[in-house]
Amino acid sequence: MRPAEPGQVPAIVDYVMAARASIFPQLDTTKVPDDLARFDEVYLGDGRGCFLLAWQDSQIVGAIGYLPYDRRFSQLRLPGTDTVEVVRLFVSPSCRGAGVAKALYAALLAQALRAGVGTLYLHTHPFLPGAIAFWQKQGFEVLDIESDPVWQTTHMRLDLEAASSRPTLASS
Template identity: 35%
Template structure:
């Protein structure tokens, strides 16, 4: 899957950590581990009916683009874009390891997903998150997402928060 990588460096020095975000297979062990960590994180916060989790095989589907963020070669985050035939893109499986949080990796992943969505002619990004993830909600709001009603087949649960950002 050749893909242009997004690369960030905190400073021009040789010792600065380098962040690379590339489209990769969700079936590789590092991706599987990140998705499992995200599942555990979400299941600690939400009841099963409020967890809308795409499994690894769903992340490998033709309508999904899966991205890994690597800092100095180590996988520290992931995100996916699901392209809906109706013209919107859905942000799925956004996760940054607890040890890597605070380093703007989540923003970089969102930027890469938005870049891919624009390249595919997507008109808006939609997502479903939860009220028990205030850091994620703050990240999405700062990135230009606004609250909206439920979409697709998502139930309107009190724990769910639906957001949208035009591209």
């Protein structure tokens, strides 16, 4: 797992957009999300964001990132400025089941701990096979499940102070 570098941004955006289109066909695939459009600023800029990649034979096969949480979900009560949102966990189909997601997350967790992050927040959806169970195995707790019949957005969090004292997460 390696941090993203400025020269890799076009390849990263291409990888994430293709993965996103295959997983979320209901989304507009022509509009690049803000975090990707401002990749350098969001993930490579002031050190508050992080983006990691898994590589195989000089090809990106996995990605994960975090960025400062923007409080856009008013129903959630998350701690102050040390909360980040875990985003863009994608693993190429040919590498799924090989531990790539777990390794990406472990590297992200280590970086978050080094950066003094207090809380990891993320949201996922029950139509993504194994996603909720994966995050629960990493120690995340469910905060809220939205009632929207299509998305059923499932909001989750992990308190890093508590997590860092658990052997399974601290040694990841």
